[in-house]
Amino acid sequence: MRSLVGLITVVAAASLYLYSLSLYLPAGPRKRSVRSAETGHVSKEQQQQPGDSLEEEEPSRLKFPSDLEELRELAELLQFYKTEHTGYVLLLFCSAYLYKQSFAIPGSSFLNILAGAIFGPYQGLLLACALTTVGSTMCFLLSQVFGKHYIVNLFPDKVSTLQRKVEENQDCLFFFLLFLRFFPMTPNWFLNMSAPIVNIPITFFFCSVFIGLLPYNFICVQTGVMLSEVSSLDDLFSWERLLQLLAIACMALLPGALIRRFSQKRLKLGIQSQNGLDKKVQ
Incomplete structure (x- = not known):
């Protein structure tokens, strides 16, 4: 019971901090829009008739993009925040990311894409x-x-199965952890929570996460960089973009291929056979 109260206290404190931080979001740039004084709709004809239209300034807002136009607006807004409020954007992004990751909340792919759109390919990665x-x-x-x-x-x-696999691969535990990150036999969130239970050293855990999730992070960040630069579907399916995607895929798959080749020789992994029993691959 004491551990549950402690966990709730930590979650509540982190949530309060993140909420308080979001309250101080600086005002974004204001975009001009031309509205009809009668209908409230915008058109080129109305823009050419100053007597029938009303020019207003609307504040830009952070929201999840539903099309390429909104994605481009979001990228421009985030670039504005990065230029004018660099420290705040960095603090808010890091706080939100650590909150999500610490409490095993889904959404790392979107935040990685956002990192590429805001900070670029190298700093974002x-x-x-x-x-x-x-x-x-x-x-x-x-x-x-x-x-x-x-x-x-x-x-x-699941804990019992992971415990058995860890014990079977004690002589090459670090490469076994890399294999689990490249080819997740169990979800990453579960591996993060169960690692201390099955006695995985924190140093092995730390290094395996950094290296093992590098290809995944690389793909997401590069996707964010590309999408923030896209202005139309023609740009997205151009030969230059397709070649970039191919290069990204090859670079991301190479480490996994090397680990898989090593695993066939050294790691002990259970493969489900036809009779339902586990076979050992040495």
Whole structure:
């Protein structure tokens, strides 16, 4: 009971901090729009008739984009915030990312794409990898302090299976952890929470997250960079963009291919056979 109260206290404090931080969001740029004084709709003809139209300024707002036009507006707004309020944007982004990662909340792909759109390919990738690693480690520590009993009770079979695999691969545990990140036999959020329960050293865990999720972060960040620069569907399906996507895919798949080749020789992984029993691959 004490561990549950402690976890709730940590979640509440982090939520209050993030909410308080969002309250101080600086005002964004104001965009001009021309509205008809009678209908409220905008058209080229109305823009050419100053007597029938009313020019207004509307504040730009942060919202999830539903098409390419909104995506471009979001990218421009974020670039404005980055230029005018660099420190605040960095603090808010890092805080939101660590909050999501620490409490195993889905949405890392969108935040990684956002990192590419705001900070560019190199800074965005470095930031995404660092925040993913630190946030996952915080989830590891929260589970170690507060969540062991609850995780074992909620997922007894999964914890038991992971424990057995970790014991079978003790001689090459780090490469086994990399394999789990490249080819997730179990979700990343569950691996983050169950790692301290199955006695995975925190140093191995930290390094395996940084290296193992690098291809995933790379793809998401590069996608964000590309989408923020796209102005039409023709740009998205141009030969230049397609070649960029091909290069990104090849670079992301290479580490996984190397780990998979190593796993066939060294790691002990269970493969489901036709009779339902596990076979060992040495």
